[in-house]
Amino acid sequence: MKNKREKTKMNNPIYVTQPSLPELKEFIPYLEKIWRNKRLTNNGPFHQQLEKELAGFLGVPYVSLFTNGTLALVTALQVMRITGEVITTPYSFVATTHSLWWNNIKPLFVDIESEFGNLDPEKIEAAITPKTTAILPVHVYGNPCKANHIQQIADIYGLKVIYDAAHCFGIKHLGQGICNFGDLSILSFHATKVFNTMEGGAIVCHDENTKKRIDYLKNFGFAGETTVMAPGINSKMNEMQAALGLVQLKHYGENISKRKAIAETYRKELQAIKGIRVIPEPEQTDSNYAYFPIFINKKEYGISRNQLYEMLKQNNIFCRRYFYPLISEFPMYKGLESAKPNNLPIATKMAKEVICLPLFSELSIDDVLRIVQCIKNYNKLL
Numbered sequence: 001m002k003n004k005r006e007k008t009k010m011n012n013p014i015y016v017t018q019p020s021l022p023e024l025k026e027f028i029p030y031l032e033k034i035w036r037n038k039r040l041t042n043n044g045p046f047h048q049q050l051e052k053e054l055a056g057f058l059g060v061p062y063v064s065l066f067t068n069g070t071l072a073l074v075t076a077l078q079v080m081r082i083t084g085e086v087i088t089t090p091y092s093f094v095a096t097t098h099s100l101w102w103n104n105i106k107p108l109f110v111d112i113e114s115e116f117g118n119l120d121p122e123k124i125e126a127a128i129t130p131k132t133t134a135i136l137p138v139h140v141y142g143n144p145c146k147a148n149h150i151q152q153i154a155d156i157y158g159l160k161v162i163y164d165a166a167h168c169f170g171i172k173h174l175g176q177g178i179c180n181f182g183d184l185s186i187l188s189f190h191a192t193k194v195f196n197t198m199e200g201g202a203i204v205c206h207d208e209n210t211k212k213r214i215d216y217l218k219n220f221g222f223a224g225e226t227t228v229m230a231p232g233i234n235s236k237m238n239e240m241q242a243a244l245g246l247v248q249l250k251h252y253g254e255n256i257s258k259r260k261a262i263a264e265t266y267r268k269e270l271q272a273i274k275g276i277r278v279i280p281e282p283e284q285t286d287s288n289y290a291y292f293p294i295f296i297n298k299k300e301y302g303i304s305r306n307q308l309y310e311m312l313k314q315n316n317i318f319c320r321r322y323f324y325p326l327i328s329e330f331p332m333y334k335g336l337e338s339a340k341p342n343n344l345p346i347a348t349k350m351a352k353e354v355i356c357l358p359l360f361s362e363l364s365i366d367d368v369l370r371i372v373q374c375i376k377n378y379n380k381l382l
């Protein structure tokens, strides 16, 4: 009996992520307050409190809360009046480029650098056209872009910079909150992210006037009872989401230290395996350990990324291939000149080699070691 139970435990399915939630009883008093005061949305008290607390926590001047990260991105482009063509990365989640599509903007895909997988500033200038108005980079996996170099190019050519910082909650880089780079940054608080409000997101900006404009745009463009300043959208966060955010924030520290222990175990155990590349730890950065991507060199490791992915699945370990396929491979974008694989050789290679290993705060170190053993001994398991 005992053996059987142990065996089942060994074979528990492990998924790439599992959302963090506080104890329900901690959340109930917040719900009671909402039911009592009947403020459900429209910049209610929890919404205001979470905006203030997050600004302090993230080390940024202003936060505007959104119902999700994608609408934050779509709205951010409207805030800056971005039009024409925008330089962006193909190595991200589809929402990055979809936000351009929803604004009738043409994406110009530029290749990434091979160390972290972020937009390569060396390749940006060659892609700029007279219609280019902005750069939309992603700090992919939470590893900081070369923000100073990107800003230098933006300043010379008069471009805006909007960061998709969906992976970057809580990250500090070069002594400050990572969302201080660029003109605007957007965050996602989706269930799968390190900090979640079930669904949710935010725009970070640097000055009060921009904050006002963002808040008008996320509420139909209303700047007063009878004034509509733009064809705004409805992308406000509601009070339940904001209340959950306040509770989640209290547990953020514990969550990140558990994630850190997991990431350090993976790094230690996997670094020496031939044919497996682990991304280096970026300099002067406090990470949030959101993802643990590894890159498989088939020749050196012995089997391909897809074979490893399937083998892990057979062993009840469900990884994800973030980011494969590249955004530029999807049918609505693949006809673009800049989407051609020969324009994007490094992104194409990384998308073919990447696999993201399970990483969430409740994942036990035993399970981490079980995953590591599968990767080390794949030839015995195939």
Ligand SMILES: *Cc1c(COP(=O)(O)O)cnc(C)c1O
Residues within 6 Å of the ligand: 068, 069, 070, 071, 092, 093, 095, 096, 138, 164, 166, 167, 187, 188, 189, 190, 199, 200, 201
């Ligand atoms: C999650 C994610 C988004 C979208 O956020 P949602 O809150 O799910 O809408 C955008 N960009 C990137 C890079 C993401 O990972």
